[in-house]
Amino acid sequence: MKARNNNFVILVTIIISLMLTIMPMPIGADAFRPNWALLVTAYWSLALPNRVNVIFAWLVGFIIDVLLGSVLGINAFATALVVYVTVNNFQKIRNFSLWQQSLIIGLLTALYHLIIFWIQRFILDVDFSISYLKPVITTAVIWPVVFLLLRKVRRQLQVH
Template sequence: MWIKAGLLPLFITYIIGLVLMVMPMPLFLEAWRPDWLSLVIIYWLMALPHRVGMGTVLILGLMTDILMGSIFGIYASALLVMAYAPIRHFQRFRNYSLTQQALVVAVLIFIKRVLVYQLEHWLNDAVFHVSYLYPVISSAIAWPWVYLILRKYRRHYGIQ
């Protein structure tokens, strides 16, 4: 039932995005880790806006809060703000070239990272380092591959 409805393949991509967020990396690459879950969320919001919405983003954000050990709601609220534009303008976003989409993705992830930092700063006195914004660049670079892989995955499983 889950496979026919396309829920299991979607769920698997969310789990992969969450795992990639915490998977160990070499220390010199750690600061450049792309924001995998945000990339997955942006893709599904753009590809299936009628199936993936704010409720899904909220649940994934709360799961991220638990996974990252942050105060409950920080990542959830930042992901909700980030997700508004792809939900609202999915038709326009679909028609952009991959380069234009990568730039939009960079802006969206920048907004998310700034919101997470601001909330962490207000609640936990977090200190800002420029390296905190490196994932904006690496996510924009990773976007074309994420887009193409997830599109092939969606077509393979017939997720609609």
């Protein structure tokens, strides 16, 4: 029963992040929308790398593709790659301070957006705009809040 409860907590947090991903925002603020699903998936891959892995991240990214109506597989591939890097370096990243983790999450988010741009450039012939990288700033800034909130949830509900 304990494992079922643990999986339920992880799934609920992912569902909430997906809802925040598609939630309507004002046009000016939408360009700065944090990558909620990437943040939550990155947190769980740092906290529980044996349970939240590349396949789980690919599924989350695929759901994002479906929800946003983008070309299937773009967000799935980018999310899986970011989680792959995170899982392979989770022991190093865990030892960094919270602001250093924010910088790393910012770099991983920039990688995520650049991968999406490169694939879209190849498939759809889109041009680069600096607005592609605006969510990097807000995602890095909001990381400490997401990290502390999810850590509190994980500890109180004994997710391990």
